[in-house]
Amino acid sequence: MGPIIPLFEISEEINLLIAFLIGLGFGIALEQAGFSSSRKLAGMFYGYDTTVLKVFFTASIVAMLGLVFLNDLGMIDMSIVYVNDYYIASAIIGGVIMGGGFIIGGFCPGTSVCAAAIGKIDAMYFVGGSLIGILIFGQTYPLWEKLHFAQHIGPVKLSDTLGVKDGLLGLIVIIAALLMFWIGEMAEKRFKREDISKEL
Template structure:
């Protein structure tokens, strides 16, 4: 819940309730965007449907610009906003594994829950496989621990790593988004599959 909890001293129970409501809203937004369809999600990898890129990049931009403005006008204390700790090896290996799972199964963990919630059997199977994978990783963690924690960089931000100001970083991400949206539009025309996209 970011900086709201320590500032307003919200109880743990209310914190969980707020997180639950936000989670339901997020799932509803995913379903409305069509992310309960594995074909739509796989379309990102094949190039015929870049909705995933557009939706999530837009969400990231809204959050990035919003935090930047709130910080600029001193309406939020960024020093108490949690930043995920970065383990380079884990990020790279985990990204490859998740990417393979995404293209083979047609879902990511979040979208699989969304699709399973509306009764899609393939999403239920994917979600079950994810839970089995989590269980196996947890039980065999001592075998992977050294690799998992190798190249630990802490709670570093991209702007800090590149030696840029937060404002310039926001501007560069906006430029990257414009370029990626253009590439997405080009890809959809280049790899168009009307017989698939009409059914989604």
């Protein structure tokens, strides 16, 4: 029965070793996907490379289906699986700021660490910038504290809000993703940039 660590007494050392091993897999997957390249990531927004869309949605669907199956098989206690807490204002405003950071800087935090690992100098500066941004948030926290906690909805699932079963919503997400994959493949043909792709 999972999740293993919260349910069983696992020593601190083993817990941290698992953290490292999961990170290792995370880093290998990101790097093999090409997320260590800012121009490949940015390609998403100009259509010449939609790897981000394909990897991101495939991964979230695989994990989502896995959770649905594990739950149906009684192999995971979903009541202790963390569901992100929803605060409307901070989720939207935070997301918009992050989106700006993405198109300006070319990375997100996870991909920047992965890219820095293989020697991308722009990624190293992005990591430094991220630390500065977090420090700025921390130093000016009183200004944002109210916004940070405004409009609290709670750890709510989209399936509950829509009143459908997880499995059905999962199916809708899969169909939507397949449609987007198709659009992505079309976009890569239409906005092809051989000059960039061969450099990546």
